[in-house]
Amino acid sequence: MTFRKLKKIERPTPADIDIAQSVAPLPIDEVAAAAGIASSELELYGPHKAKVRLQLLERLADAPDGHLVVVTGITPTRFGEGKSTTTVGLSQALGAHAGQRVFTCVRQPSQGPTFGIKGGAAGGGYAQVIPMEEFNLHLTGDLHAITAANNLLAAALDARMFHEATQSDEALYRRLTEKPFSLVMRRRLAKLGIDKTEAVALSPEERRRFARLDIDPDTIAVRRVLDVNDRFLRGIRVGMAETERGHQRDTGFDITVASEIMAILALTTSLSDMRERLGRIVVAAQRGTGEPITADDLGVSGALTVLMRDAIMPNLMQTLEGTPVFVHAGPFANIAHGNSSVLADRMALKLVGGDGYVLTEAGFGADIGFEKFVHIKCRASGCRPAAAVLVVTLRALEMHGGPEGGVRAGAESNMARHIENVRKFGVPCIVALNRFRDDTDEALQTVCAVARAHGAYDAVVAAHFGEGGAGAVALAEAVMRACNEPHPPAFRMLYPLAMNLRDKVQVIAREIYRAKEVTFAPEAERKLEWYESRGYGRLPICVAKTQYSFSHDPARFGAPTDFVLPIRDVRLSAGAEFVYPLVGSIQTIPGLPTRPAFYDIDLDPMSGRIVGMS
């Protein structure tokens, strides 16, 4: 591959956007060619972004997979501990400095928060994905496709309820069958056990069953989405215009990345698999029968697939040192699994080949992101991590250790437990201690020693933020050693899918969070039973829990043990294929502060250069 080391490093480290704009990106077709992507597999989106066609997987079907390395972290502070930065910096070290074949797979960030509080998510300092403006904004439109698809599904649901409420069985059936049964209608006929192909052949009872979804409004599971920090859309009442004749309903918007369609994009393995998953999305239950009503039943799943046809292709970008990056899918870590796409990982593993490395990031701390990476993503992808990198900062350890215990206590509690958790899965855990300017060598070495004492494969200080790939060479070497161990530990899941949903939640709560007990609210109990009875009992679990503590209480640092984990509610992502219990309340669309980031974001009209983005 044709990487290039950074030419010039400034101190103190300049602003992210200034560093990002100071390096001219390589033409993306050159990055692609160096990574082994054929030009017929590439769809350019401007000079610095491209989509890669899935046919690459067919061409490389027999190629050996590279080593998959997952980057995770300890329980973070509100500032984040630099997982993305480490993922990118390690990639630069492996590629541009250690001469290895390497690919980095990261999540696409939500666009809305760029204009609110949070800065971008392209890494930081001298470890970034570039161009960072394009990374943080539209990219190639995947988030927009999800918004369009999700909202078509929601519109189809409300329109269908309206038409059912205002038309007789006969009129409804007549209008639905104005044209011959379409592909998706035949799916509904099959589900109903009606083996007829002509609309006229159905009996009145069959017509009624076909045409009346009879959706129970209290069970509706679909909300609309927008990729905007719009707090006033959290709770809304729709249908208030006269044309809707009083058919009002209370609902709300989530941020786009919280859409189930995003989780589907992240977990799907092919176009036909995506088609099936989209069709299986459960939008509500039928009144009386409790039968799940799906996107297939609404007749909209083919159209959703068409809207998502391009989004399924991973997006190719590059790091500051020219190593290739797939940016693909960014499911909301609060209510979904928070991992980038299965397809990007699979393609990258083939592209780097048997000796190469693929780095992929798992959102939040290892109690959430890494656990879901294994139990949900690895199950969907069939891939196995060769090693995990646990990102640690002194700042976070200090918080966990508290005013009395300090860094050492934080390391011995929070970090040690994350190391232990990772090792439960049979995955070697390498601690990457992200160096900050004021960190002392002594404190850093103490933490490394604690990490090794608690079972870390190795622990190294990394300085990629201020130095680029050169600052993460020691980390790269540790990763390479771990991946090439002659006798690696045996990888394992902590629960089998055959276990019932309740027990699976218990396993995660006890083994990973270390709760002494789990309680289920009556609503949660009821839904779990319903899921089991409708055939969703074999899905994995995706707990929606705060990232700021092993427990459900964000104020409990360190390694709490004496808590009871309360499951307030559970939800189903039948298309993405997981059940997600809610622990506490989860905000699914952020708001704007009094001075949002947008005040500082502007465009130099002469150069077209974006200013003020961070």
Next chain:
Amino acid sequence: MTFRKLKKIERPTPADIDIAQSVAPLPIDEVAAAAGIASSELELYGPHKAKVRLQLLERLADAPDGHLVVVTGITPTRFGEGKSTTTVGLSQALGAHAGQRVFTCVRQPSQGPTFGIKGGAAGGGYAQVIPMEEFNLHLTGDLHAITAANNLLAAALDARMFHEATQSDEALYRRLTEKPFSLVMRRRLAKLGIDKTEAVALSPEERRRFARLDIDPDTIAVRRVLDVNDRFLRGIRVGMAETERGHQRDTGFDITVASEIMAILALTTSLSDMRERLGRIVVAAQRGTGEPITADDLGVSGALTVLMRDAIMPNLMQTLEGTPVFVHAGPFANIAHGNSSVLADRMALKLVGGDGYVLTEAGFGADIGFEKFVHIKCRASGCRPAAAVLVVTLRALEMHGGPEGGVRAGAESNMARHIENVRKFGVPCIVALNRFRDDTDEALQTVCAVARAHGAYDAVVAAHFGEGGAGAVALAEAVMRACNEPHPPAFRMLYPLAMNLRDKVQVIAREIYRAKEVTFAPEAERKLEWYESRGYGRLPICVAKTQYSFSHDPARFGAPTDFVLPIRDVRLSAGAEFVYPLVGSIQTIPGLPTRPAFYDIDLDPMSGRIVGMS
């Protein structure tokens, strides 16, 4: 240019999507090179779409402009009379058959209706823009960018009102000035006449004036938008979640193309012009003072520009016969001017050069689309049409003539008046009679004769739908003759901008619609006065009126004269730069029928081919 005639024509004409998928598109970089676009000016979006950089206008600043030909139509039926088809077919005729340099500029269609009732808008039959799926779906994301920008503006407005309602002057000012005054804040300071650069320097009174926009909720002019046919969003109540503490408000969504930002995209002439226009959008009036509150005042206009940075570049596609097409901007003809972008026209005129032709389509009938093309778009662009093509069908003339008068009466009333109207502007009018399968030669020739008798420059039968460019060669020849007349008529506007708003409305109503009188509702009167008093009196007028009649009553066919045009309300697009009177009620977001088009749209998962789109 390297065009290629269609190889095979089938009869009867196959479905649009089958024709579209039967022709392999040329690589878009070849189309670009043939059209004279430098590779450094091209940003590919996959193999068949590209954006063209505005720097092309600098390179070709001194090149002569080609002939600008605007395609318009008579008052249409509900099926449409084929303006897009004619625009595309004429392009194929001029380029692939008559050997001329030609460029076609069309609007980007709304994505939402593709899944509702309406079919695509890429032309039809053997006169289409391809790939038609990409034309009708995401294209290069311009509509998505508008959705994002419009909704960021709306979120900023509601969030600001919330923060003002829940914070003291002091707290508000302190939070707003946590960071130094940004570029956009300095605009507000300048507007308020405060000549200070440090936050601490402002007096308490100046701080209050700076921080309190004090928006009058009854005057809010911004609605949210989505590109989805979602009738339940027409009227909504926002702010119903507990976190918004009871600050509820009734509002609604429009379809994305109805956003003022779309109209701005269509009328802007450069990146810096777009920045200024976005900043000038009036979102509401201040309580008490009635001062217009703008996107600049909200501090969000720089961010809006950043979101629209790529959307400003026209999108290059091709016709079935390989002639180049710009697809750029599609302002909702119901409430905006319904014309494609000024930038696409300007670039195309330079690219074809002095002897070439640029075809551009104006939405709706000539009473609306052509009038706005001249008074709004030509004012913004500075371009002048050399000729207008008036699209006519026997079907529409029959409707206008009624059961007794028939086609001839329809031609002598509706068509004749449109010809007369076009000629009022000093533009030669060529009638293109769109041939349908069952049309008789006799009827067609009758209409041609009537057209010539009523002042048409020429009238020809066109059969591009069934024959491609070969079917529109006679039309192409008529257009070429008209554009090369040695003594062309003098182009003129029907009203000067200096005229007051009321009088401008009167001119359009009397000269174009032929109303005998215009009435203004009190609300309309009040607003017109407010606009005049705030400096918006010099804007052009964009009447929002039904397209199905010269009058405001869609049931009045032919050429009515004895009607009073009632102006119910008026609105302001200060960024797009027009005032739009509302005649009757305008639906700004469509709904889904009982069997929407999405039932038939699906994806062949094996080939990835889209099926069922029309």
